[in-house]
Amino acid sequence: MIVGILLxxxxxxxPALLGSPxxxxxxxxVTLFVCVAVLQNMLLSDAGQVSFGQGAVFGLxxxxxxxxxxxxxxxxxxxxxxxxxxxxxxxxxxxLPALRVQGYYLGFVTLSAAVVFPQMLVALNDITNGINGxxxxxxxxxxxxxxxxxxxxxxxALAAIAALLFHAAFRATRTGRRMRVAASSPEAAMALGIxxxxxxxxxxxxxxxxxxxAGVLYVPVLGFVSPYAFRxxxxxxxxxxxxxxxxxxLLGPVIGAWILYLVPNALLASWSxxxxxxxxxxxxxxxxxxxxxxxxxxxxKLRQRRVREPVPPxxxxxxxxxxxxxxAAPASATPAITVEAAWKAFGQLAALGGVDLTVTAxxxxxxxxxxxxxxxxxxxxISGVAPLDAGSICVKGTDTTRMPAYRLAAFGxxxxxxxxxxxxxxxxxxxxxxxxxxxPGGDAWLLRGMAENQDAWSxxxxxxxxxxxxRVLEIMRVVATDADILLLDExxxxxxxxxxxxxxxxVRFLRDRFGKTILxxxxxxxxxxxxxDRISVLDAGLIVTEGPPDAIxxxxxxxxxxxxxxxx
Amino acid sequence: xxxxxxxxxHGIGIGAIYAMVxxxxxxxxxxxxxxxxxxxxxLVLGGLFAVLALPDAPSVGQWILLxxxxxxxxxxxxxxxxxxxxxxxxxxxxxxSWLITxxxxxVIIGGVLLIHQGSAQPAVHSPFRGFxxxxxxxxxxxxxxxxxxxxxxxxxxxxxxxxxxxxxISAIAQDLDAARAAGIRVRRLQVLAFAISxxxxxxxxxIAAPVMAIASDSGISYVMNGFVAAVVGGIGSNLGSLxxxxxxxxxxxxxxxxxxxxxxxxxxxxxxxxxxxLRPQGLLGRPAARRV
Numbered sequence: 136m137i138v139g140i141l142l143x144x145x146x147x148x149x150p151a152l153l154g155s156p157x158x159x160x161x162x163x164x165v166t167l168f169v170c171v172a173v174l175q176n177m178l179l180s181d182a183g184q185v186s187f188g189q190g191a192v193f194g195l196x197x198x199x200x201x202x203x204x205x206x207x208x209x210x211x212x213x214x215x216x217x218x219x220x221x222x223x224x225x226x227x228x229x230x231l232p233a234l235r236v237q238g239y240y241l242g243f244v245t246l247s248a249a250v251v252f253p254q255m256l257v258a259l260n261d262i263t264n265g266i267n268g269x270x271x272x273x274x275x276x277x278x279x280x281x282x283x284x285x286x287x288x289x290x291x292a293l294a295a296i297a298a299l300l301f302h303a304a305f306r307a308t309r310t311g312r313r314m315r316v317a318a319s320s321p322e323a324a325m326a327l328g329i330x331x332x333x334x335x336x337x338x339x340x341x342x343x344x345x346x347x348x349a350g351v352l353y354v355p356v357l358g359f360v361s362p363y364a365f366r367x368x369x370x371x372x373x374x375x376x377x378x379x380x381x382x383x384x385l386l387g388p389v390i391g392a393w394i395l396y397l398v399p400n401a402l403l404a405s406w407s408x409x410x411x412x413x414x415x416x417x418x419x420x421x422x423x424x425x426x427x428x429x430x431x432x433x434x435x436k437l438r439q440r441r442v443r444e445p446v447p448p449x450x451x452x453x454x455x456x457x458x459x460x461x462x463a464a465p466a467s468a469t470p471a472i473t474v475e476a477a478w479k480a481f482g483q484l485a486a487l488g489g490v491d492l493t494v495t496a497x498x499x500x501x502x503x504x505x506x507x508x509x510x511x512x513x514x515x516x517i518s519g520v521a522p523l524d525a526g527s528i529c530v531k532g533t534d535t536t537r538m539p540a541y542r543l544a545a546f547g548x549x550x551x552x553x554x555x556x557x558x559x560x561x562x563x564x565x566x567x568x569x570x571x572x573x574x575p576g577g578d579a580w581l582l583r584g585m586a587e588n589q590d591a592w593s594x595x596x597x598x599x600x601x602x603x604x605x606r607v608l609e610i611m612r613v614v615a616t617d618a619d620i621l622l623l624d625e626x627x628x629x630x631x632x633x634x635x636x637x638x639x640x641x642v643r644f645l646r647d648r649f650g651k652t653i654l655x656x657x658x659x660x661x662x663x664x665x666x667x668d669r670i671s672v673l674d675a676g677l678i679v680t681e682g683p684p685d686a687i688x689x690x691x692x693x694x695x696x697x698x699x700x701x702x703x
Numbered sequence: 704x705x706x707x708x709x710x711x712x713h714g715i716g717i718g719a720i721y722a723m724v725x726x727x728x729x730x731x732x733x734x735x736x737x738x739x740x741x742x743x744x745x746l747v748l749g750g751l752f753a754v755l756a757l758p759d760a761p762s763v764g765q766w767i768l769l770x771x772x773x774x775x776x777x778x779x780x781x782x783x784x785x786x787x788x789x790x791x792x793x794x795x796x797x798x799x800s801w802l803i804t805x806x807x808x809x810v811i812i813g814g815v816l817l818i819h820q821g822s823a824q825p826a827v828h829s830p831f832r833g834f835x836x837x838x839x840x841x842x843x844x845x846x847x848x849x850x851x852x853x854x855x856x857x858x859x860x861x862x863x864x865x866x867x868x869x870x871x872i873s874a875i876a877q878d879l880d881a882a883r884a885a886g887i888r889v890r891r892l893q894v895l896a897f898a899i900s901x902x903x904x905x906x907x908x909x910i911a912a913p914v915m916a917i918a919s920d921s922g923i924s925y926v927m928n929g930f931v932a933a934v935v936g937g938i939g940s941n942l943g944s945l946x947x948x949x950x951x952x953x954x955x956x957x958x959x960x961x962x963x964x965x966x967x968x969x970x971x972x973x974x975x976x977x978x979x980x981l982r983p984q985g986l987l988g989r990p991a992a993r994r995v
Contacts, residue, residue, distance in 0.1 A: 403876040412814030419807035
């Protein structure tokens with residue numbers, strides 16, 4: 136990132152000092168584009184939104200400045216404010232389809248909007264002066280001092296530097312982390328109390344503010360706005376800059392914008408007809424040679440070469456070893472979870488056909504059954520991911536049948552998934568921080584307890600962790616959220632026998648030391664019989680039997696389902 | 704009333720073109736999950752083939768003879784494009800690479816067109832004089848496009864249900880890993896799907912050349928409308944593309960007639976947003992479920 140800032144400063148100052156107006160102008164324009172590309176980078180990699188709308192936002196800001204300051208004669212300052220406001224409004228408009236569709240669908244919708252934007256500029260020619268464009272001059276900004284620099288160039292450089300600094304800083308904040316979680320896995324985000332839609336709105340707004348600022352500065356740089364400057368090519372350019380440079384890399388947009396703008400424009404200046412072709416070929420070749428982008432591929436290579444220190448293993452016994460005060464919740468008579476007559480059907484198939492379940496507070500409650508019996512469906516219903524068609528669910532005495540997942544998470548229900556939802560784009564330590572971010576009081580006691588590992592875990596990604604440690608990492612994250620009810624979905628899958636013994640110990644530890652209520656969905660009957668206080672057996676959407684482990688061990692119905700004490 | 708009839712006929716004709724772009728989307732999407740953004744410019748290339756290959760006063764025979772050649776030429780080109788697009792997907796985790804490579808392909812084709820003809824739009828001479836409708840002459844291309852769209856729908860349906868290779872491509876669409884495990888050469892069939900999509904847009908562009916804008920920047924409008932047609936009908940469904948194309952063509956033609964040609968794409972965009980808000984799976988699509 137420092138490199139990026141230095142590049143921006145040098146590129147603005149040097150050509151002015153050397154007295155080359157052609158290069159000075161080129162770098163002014165490309166620095167403006169860098170500002171937008173940085174925000175597009177944030178929108179794409181941090182928020183996961185495939186949006187081609189930034190060209191339209193940029194163009195709208197510039198045009199509104201032109202209209203208000205020149206056609207309506209209000210001057211540049213007022214025009215700039217109006218332009219920024221219009222840009223934010225358009226950015227919010229782009230956020231609306233993002234609530235409904237994602238991925239390439241969103242890309243195509245925003246791309247279509249970027250196609251329509253210049254057409255609207257021409258069609259509404261009463262307001263916009265149509266294809267003639269608007270000429271705007273801002274003499275105070277354009278005046279050059281003795282170094283060849285002007286206020287314009289200073290502002291442009293500042294905008295790009297501010298964008299880079301903001302992006303770097305934002306990633307380290309709680310909101311920045313939660314935004315990346317929402318982009319990576321919406322279910323995991325909701326289970327951590329994050330509302331993905333709100334964060335998407337926020338992302339689009341931030342992007343619009345930055346892009347709008349660049350658009351406002353476009354006017355004094357070029358002095359002229361026309362519909363042909365803001366066609367869909369511009370939106371595609373911003374998107375390309377991010378991916379060519381390296382999606383998610385802080386330096387990526389700088390390099391990407393430089394390559395895609397300077398190479399065709401500067402090197403092919405005398406063959407303007409070939410510029411478009413050159414630009415397309417450059418983009419294609421770089422994408423084939425460096426699928427992770429130029430900076431991304433380089434960063435990846437450097438990461439692989441770095442000498443690795445052994446990473447302290449992620450294990451729960453480190454928490455046990457700490458002299459943490461027991462944080463047992465006061466024993467409560469209210470059942471932790473009460474499910475009554477739960478019914479859920481997928482088409483003709485009744486996944487849950489009237490299930491009754493009561494989980495006592497502070498108990499480990501096992502939920503077992505053959506494949507397809509409805510265990511995960513029940514868990515999804517309790518955690519708010521897939522609501523019931525009929526029946527009710529009460530958590531800690533409150534009716535939560537219709538409560539959405541992110542509110543349930545804030546209410547104290549945490550869950551783990553069949554495949555651990557670990558965010559490989561973040562470090563191990565950041566994965567834990569996300570859990571602490573979601574804790575209602577914001578108390579990072581688990582992180583404090585693990586502080587000795589912070590440096591090692593901050594430098595390592597979870598992608599090289601063995602499966603058992605990924606599982607423990609996910610559980611630790613859930614524990615860090617201070618959820619008092621944990622829903623664990625087949626957590627022992629993929630663990631070796633010894634790891635399962637450790638896991639059983641961890642479950643008992645969470646119940647005894649922390650007072651957690653645990654609803655454990657599992658296929659490993661040995662494990663369940665060892666740790667559970669009560670067990671419910673589910674088959675084809677109905678509870679077959681329920682009771683303490685000893686009581687139902689010899690139940691013939693249970694035996695029939697599992698043919699002896701083997702894994703189902 | 705007569706005006707509306709003309710608008711409807713124009714809408715059906717242009718809608719058939721959009722439907723074929725939509726079907727070409729479906730063929731590739733069903734086999735590899737890729738939306739080939741270059742389809743619009745490839746359609747324009749089909750038209751360019753007509754410009755370059757047909758003499759000034761072509762006979763019906765010459766016109767018919769060159770139609771399959773147009774389809775095959777585009778098939779070969781798109782197969783190459785498909786191969787290039789699929790290449791990085793083998794090793795890279797980056798999911799956006801196909802978005803970039805198909806966009807880049809579209810830009811490259813636009814660049815080639817720009818070099819070839821600048822901002823001029825060449826005219827294509829058709830051996831057909833069109834047919835009379837309520838006192839006006841309607842270009843034969845509209846009727847041919849409509850017929851070709853239906854023909855392609857039937858051909859694709861037959862291909863996917865009766866021909867072994869087509870069944871294999873259909874299998875890839877339903878479960879990629881199972882298809883691979885069953886011994887299907889997935890990559891080859893994905894490239895074949897690209898080639899088939901090339902045949903569709905090649906023939907469509909060739910037939911529609913007299914009524915198309917063959918320029919370096921017209922491709923994007925076609926791909927956008929083709930996408931709207933596919934989404935309105937339900938992406939992945941060819942019948943959906945037919946229905947969607949018809950709707951998009953007629954609605955945008957009427958909007959252009961009533962409000963002006965520059966609002967055509969705006970109305971298509973409004974239609975797209977409306978469908979996605981109200982029924983994201985499209986008219987004939989089924990909602991996709993996700994395992995949590």
